Amino acid sequence: MTPEAATTTLPAPHADDDPTMLRCVDLRKAFGGVPVLKGVSLALEPGTITALAGENGAGKSTLMKIASGQYRPDAGRVLVRGQELPTGNARAAHRLGVAIVPQELASILDTTVYENIFIGREMRNRFGWLDRRGMIREAAELLSVFGVDIKPTARMASLPVGLRQIVEIVKATSAGARILLLDEPTSAIAEREVERLIGTMRTLRDRGVSLLFTTHKMEEIRSVADRVVVLRDGGLVVDAPLAELSDDDIVTAMIGRELEDLFPDRTEPSDDVVLRVTGLTVPPKNVPLSLDVKRGEIVGLAGLVGAGRTELIEAIFGTRQTVSGTIHLDGKPVKRGRPEASIAAGIALVPEDRKGAGAVLSMSILDNGTLPRLSKFTRAGWLRGASRSQQIGDAMASVRLRSRGLDQQMETLSGGNQQKVVLARWLTDSVEVLLLDEPTRGVDVGARSEIYRIITQLAASGMAVLMASSDMPEILSLAHRALVLRDGAIVGELSRAELDDPGVQDRIFRLASGLNDAAAAVPSASLSEPSAPKDATDD
Amino acid sequence: MTDTQIDDKQRQAEVAQAPAAGEDVRRFSARWFGDVAIRYAMVIVMVLVIAFFLYRSARFGTVDNLTTILVAAAPFALIALGQTLVILTGGIDLSVGSIIAASAVFGSLTAKAFPDQVWLALGTGIVVGFIAGAINGLVVSVIKVPPFIATLGMMTLASGFAYVAGNGAPITGLPASFNGIANTQIFGVTIPVILMIVGIIGLAIIMRRTAYGMRVYAIGGNPLAARIAGVKVGRVTFSVYAISGILAGISGVMLASRVTLGAPDLGVGYELDAIAAVVIGGASLLGGRGSIWGTALGLFLIQTLNNGLDILTVPSYWQKVIKGILIVAAVAVDVWATRRRSR
Numbered sequence: 047m048t049p050e051a052a053t054t055t056l057p058a059p060h061a062d063d064d065p066t067m068l069r070c071v072d073l074r075k076a077f078g079g080v081p082v083l084k085g086v087s088l089a090l091e092p093g094t095i096t097a098l099a100g101e102n103g104a105g106k107s108t109l110m111k112i113a114s115g116q117y118r119p120d121a122g123r124v125l126v127r128g129q130e131l132p133t134g135n136a137r138a139a140h141r142l143g144v145a146i147v148p149q150e151l152a153s154i155l156d157t158t159v160y161e162n163i164f165i166g167r168e169m170r171n172r173f174g175w176l177d178r179r180g181m182i183r184e185a186a187e188l189l190s191v192f193g194v195d196i197k198p199t200a201r202m203a204s205l206p207v208g209l210r211q212i213v214e215i216v217k218a219t220s221a222g223a224r225i226l227l228l229d230e231p232t233s234a235i236a237e238r239e240v241e242r243l244i245g246t247m248r249t250l251r252d253r254g255v256s257l258l259f260t261t262h263k264m265e266e267i268r269s270v271a272d273r274v275v276v277l278r279d280g281g282l283v284v285d286a287p288l289a290e291l292s293d294d295d296i297v298t299a300m301i302g303r304e305l306e307d308l309f310p311d312r313t314e315p316s317d318d319v320v321l322r323v324t325g326l327t328v329p330p331k332n333v334p335l336s337l338d339v340k341r342g343e344i345v346g347l348a349g350l351v352g353a354g355r356t357e358l359i360e361a362i363f364g365t366r367q368t369v370s371g372t373i374h375l376d377g378k379p380v381k382r383g384r385p386e387a388s389i390a391a392g393i394a395l396v397p398e399d400r401k402g403a404g405a406v407l408s409m410s411i412l413d414n415g416t417l418p419r420l421s422k423f424t425r426a427g428w429l430r431g432a433s434r435s436q437q438i439g440d441a442m443a444s445v446r447l448r449s450r451g452l453d454q455q456m457e458t459l460s461g462g463n464q465q466k467v468v469l470a471r472w473l474t475d476s477v478e479v480l481l482l483d484e485p486t487r488g489v490d491v492g493a494r495s496e497i498y499r500i501i502t503q504l505a506a507s508g509m510a511v512l513m514a515s516s517d518m519p520e521i522l523s524l525a526h527r528a529l530v531l532r533d534g535a536i537v538g539e540l541s542r543a544e545l546d547d548p549g550v551q552d553r554i555f556r557l558a559s560g561l562n563d564a565a566a567a568v569p570s571a572s573l574s575e576p577s578a579p580k581d582a583t584d585d
Numbered sequence: 586m587t588d589t590q591i592d593d594k595q596r597q598a599e600v601a602q603a604p605a606a607g608e609d610v611r612r613f614s615a616r617w618f619g620d621v622a623i624r625y626a627m628v629i630v631m632v633l634v635i636a637f638f639l640y641r642s643a644r645f646g647t648v649d650n651l652t653t654i655l656v657a658a659a660p661f662a663l664i665a666l667g668q669t670l671v672i673l674t675g676g677i678d679l680s681v682g683s684i685i686a687a688s689a690v691f692g693s694l695t696a697k698a699f700p701d702q703v704w705l706a707l708g709t710g711i712v713v714g715f716i717a718g719a720i721n722g723l724v725v726s727v728i729k730v731p732p733f734i735a736t737l738g739m740m741t742l743a744s745g746f747a748y749v750a751g752n753g754a755p756i757t758g759l760p761a762s763f764n765g766i767a768n769t770q771i772f773g774v775t776i777p778v779i780l781m782i783v784g785i786i787g788l789a790i791i792m793r794r795t796a797y798g799m800r801v802y803a804i805g806g807n808p809l810a811a812r813i814a815g816v817k818v819g820r821v822t823f824s825v826y827a828i829s830g831i832l833a834g835i836s837g838v839m840l841a842s843r844v845t846l847g848a849p850d851l852g853v854g855y856e857l858d859a860i861a862a863v864v865i866g867g868a869s870l871l872g873g874r875g876s877i878w879g880t881a882l883g884l885f886l887i888q889t890l891n892n893g894l895d896i897l898t899v900p901s902y903w904q905k906v907i908k909g910i911l912i913v914a915a916v917a918v919d920v921w922a923t924r925r926r927s928r
Contacts, residue, residue, distance in 0.1 A: 418813075
């Protein structure tokens, strides 16, 4: 457990004289004709932490994927310590010391921590056999440098996501990475794991590693970054030391003045309740949930990851089994746990995981549009011809789908257009209740504003909309009313007036995380010291 | 309220002008020829293979030889059709060869017991096939055993029953009426060949034009999305295994009738040729991609090769080598084409 031993594999502090570790010059990239990066340049100095901030779809992930060689830019260069990175070559990036820890970790869950750390460069003894004992010893030393108490022989799957992430970071840096790119490192981990992560990042910075991490959370930027780069809509809008920026500067840069443009005006909902959920009990949390949604009303569901928003939506739609409770639509009961019954009653679902659950990518737009309304588009089992194309074509036109025609394969559409199909395919028949789960995740800004407009128009036309979202501005600007979930229970309800309150983000955050006193609500206060051993024991 | 469409004439005009994602390939450019060549790679290979055999052998192109190819293809065709449905859902059915054996033996026993009611023998084959297929379907869709394992078990089990029923020996001395099933000609074509042709055309239309066909494609392409769209995934999954079993059952009786023997080793290894035909026809073993026409093409390519190489007296061992290369090459071209498209 001696730190001296660990430094032999970790990069030593300030080993290199070359001033700039990573330099991106005028990077440009477009997907399917939609520009995602519009000429972004930035430089990472050794021993610094740079926050790459911006809204969803600003181009943060694309920038990181180009810098780590996963994407080839349409134009621009990437220099690693003065050496040009052959673009689109992930192996070359790795060799030059650029490592990325992606949002979705690529850990091998069925193996142990030390096996994950040493995969691809296993230690061998003099007979050429695997030196397991040596690897375990080395892994323990590496982990101890970051003050995290992880057993090298623990199975990866048994660790919480936050610790897996730290193992991934240890793996990358022990393999010689000097430039570490962390894509949304805090998006999927618990609040107390964030502290540990930040401690790890500081340790690396003190050893001369350059870190770039994406985030859209102010408190994380404040607590750890030296420099802030803000992207908006594919362009660089701010690149300055943190000390020179106020919170307002950063937020304004991130959101820009397009916040008003992004969200359309709401219309007033009517008074009659369309969807009434009473005492719906969803495993595994088994808290009875009740809620109403009125005709023309958009109700937002806020909460942290794992709060039970998706589970609630799936339970209402019927793709998730429930223990008890009732669902009424226009006063008529709907069978629980039966998607086909919900569809017949007029409930539609746009799921969170578009590629995993929303669309059948191997089928055409026309067939995806047909699937949820098969009985409408068939006679005695036989598909109708012209009327089917006509109606689905109309539905797709109503959301301004950009496609080469209804025969185009789903998989060749952009994310935003796929989402439009997943939504519009319900519109060939009357929809009473529209359930949306993260409707704009992974959708570029242009398409996002269109999706917001569609949602608002659908509500105005009389649908009851229930929308789960992790995107705070989305809920604040679209919803007539918001419900906050924590641990599977509804812990708060905010009216439109309350949503307009300036301190509302803080209030939602406190409700969602269960922090009640003001002091605890400011995470930077508790983030200043990494205090890993205390935390590691309580998982 | 029912008016969920957002009417807007002006917007629809914009849609028409909106740039489409991705670019169109100019006609008759090198890229266009490349795309066409890849898309119809198997058709081109088929044409080349036929041209080669026609050039090398005078006998290959005769009507007699065409009949030989069709008769040989028929028992494979029925199980390849069932196999296509199963593979489209993302499953696999390894048991069809053994179901052929069981159906042949039980069908032959029935024929001997009731020589005057020959259709009873066919009925027995269908029932045997349905029972085996239904068990496959239930084990896969209800208990959620992986299809490979479930049908591997059925493959062994059905084969075991085939041997048990005949005490390990082939059923001989079949009545002439039974032998007539596969050898009766209607307009100069035998019944199995007619079944094959009707099966291919009928199923191709069903898969393209009915709700059922769309459901099969959807659950293979994305079972979760299909469920959210209200498709009863379990029922459809059950049905494809049941259909595959029934087709194998029919195939077993036809085969026994043609060879006038209810042998418990009939159909051994046929499942692999059926899977090969489906895969050569462009289907993905992951489900959601493939077509009946593709399977028919793959089937006739294999049968044409078998026949042509026999005529040219290529040793059967070398025939195996050529078939093996063909299977892998077909899938390699497909993978390559998919990657090219998504770039």
